[in-house]
Amino acid sequence: MTDAADLAARVREGDLRLHELDDHADADVAAAARRLLVESETGATLSAVGDYGFPAERAESNIENMLGAVQVPMGVAGPVPVDGGAADGGDGDEGAYLPLATTEGALLASVNRGCSALSAAGGANARVLKSGMTRAPVFRVADVIEAEALVSWVRDNTDRLIEAAESTTSHGELLDVTPYVVGNSVYLRFRYDTKDAMGMNMATIATEAACDVVEEETEADLVALSGNLCTDKKPAAINAIEGRGRSVTADVTIPREVVEERLHTTPEDIAELNTRKNLVGSAKAGSLGFNAHVANVVAAMFLATGQDEAQVVEGANAITTAEVREDDLYLSVSLASLEVGTVGGGTKLPTQAEGLDVLGVRGGGDPAGSNADALAEYIAVGALAGELSLLSALASRHLSSAHAELGR
Structure with missing residues (x-):
């Protein structure tokens, strides 16, 4: 040996x-x-x-x-009932336990407090509203005349691009190709349904095959398979607007008495704080994320379930809204570009697979894509719980005392 x-x-x-x-x-x-x-x-x-x-x-x-x-230490928050389009609340009778891996003290306690309030309100809703992994190659053309010709060719020959792209995979489907022109550079943003895979590699390989057809049939020359209009692992407005991966929203209406008794604040104070902090403050800062700390939950659940941790950049591209509704608190979190999968990548590692098992979403779903949809919904509910807890701590001025009490 x-x-x-x-x-x-x-x-x-x-x-x-x-x-x-x-x-x-x-x-x-x-x-x-x-x-x-x-x-x-x-x-x-x-x-x-x-x-x-x-x-x-x-x-x-x-x-x-x-x-x-x-x-990395891993814990759970919850249980929390989830009414999802794919998520069914987890395998437990009282709801889902959310696995989070982190080294940040007080994070689990905060999310757990939010889950408790969500449970007292009857649970949270969550839905995946749009899905599609993107890859956007950039082509060089001679001038705007050739650029327009390429755009026209793509629109007239999308079926040929679909055939070429889908020849490389038994699972992925090319949904659409959107052209963008900047001078003599033409970007083609390919968007795929990658089912239960996060799908970045699938989209890259499929797009390369489609690019071969473009070069064979047009005057365009491929400069790079990724032209950064995808956009992967970087803050980008296009992902906030058009989405990438899963676009998912979670919301809840919390009775006033739950807000006052469990969170020690009021719906009015949380709604005002959210407007002044998450919306106005973020706008003044030029932020692409209009939320309190969605990245905390996204990162912790990514680590616990084997996701690509660099894509927390896009995953934190989220907007939190809050309003007083008939004396109660309505709260929502919308994550525009949550890139997750339950097959492939880090999901195959033993500890991360166990994290997926906690949620009951390991492997391929039936129908295909449903497990990844459910994972996205669970992460959105975790983010909702985290936003609720932190906003409440700030509104009640208990944030620093909570950290001091936990010795963080």
């Missing part, structure tokens, strides 16, 4: 490179060799990083040069 110390020595001597270790040993031995090498080179001790609870080969499609795993 190949020894980790021998492999580390061979790397140190220049006989092997780090990424070649997997060709000479199983994944766990290769990871051990990397730890030994990094420890000797840096003086760090990696015993905790090396104490992971699954075979390293399970992560081969998720990471390169693996030397261990970072463990």
